[in-house]
Amino acid sequence: MIDYEDILNKKVVGVLATVSEDGPRTRAFQALWAENGKIYFCTGAQKPVYKQLTSTPKVSFCIENKFSPVMYFNGDVVVDENLEYKERAFQILPMLKKMYQAPTNPLFKVFHIHIKEIRTFSYAEGPKEYSLE
Template sequence: MIDFNKILKDNTYGVLATLDGNRPRTRVFQYLFSDDNKVYFGTTNDKPVYAQIQRNPFVSFCSYSKDFSPVLSVSGKAYFVDDITLKARAMEEYPFIKKMYTSPDNPVFEIFYVDVEEIETYSFEEGPRKYKLK
């Protein structure tokens, strides 16, 4: 099995895909941290991405290294969690988040995780690979 958590930690920026009605929407997002098969992200509850995930929680996040080897996509169901400890961790690990939101109890700051069900990778050495976790 591929260590997708390490790949994400080494390549924190990527593209998050959601559905807006029946239309796909993508935006640049930052991976925060992982806990087993849970991949964490942050956003605010006043953005369209928050409403999109509330309506349809199935998302995909794609990240890649500078040489595009590997390209990694993790997909699954997203869950918002109201956990002050996770918000504090995000602020501790990423000072710019603390600068933006000041405190973990900021009412607009939200944390969500993707319960990873499927991983897809591509590398020039190995080609495409798919892993089902659920």
């Protein structure tokens, strides 16, 4: 299997798909880091995406870059209140300080996708699917 964590740990931007009351929603999101079959992100509790993540905690995250095939990560969302993870997010994205002042701000949320499956596609290799369960 491709070393997806190495790719995700390069702070790639991809498309995060959630489900809203009106149907699917997509938006660009930066992966903060990946480890142990999880991809970490952050957002604000006041944002519509947070409501979508908590009301229907199943998502898909898609990335494309010139060094790998297109990759789709499907799984369940877990909101993580671990202060260590919030501090790590602040180190990775210093601009968070302007938005939330401190990692302890109750509006600042870190969440991860617990990856259940990875799908890839390239013209050279075609589609592939990997299960992490």
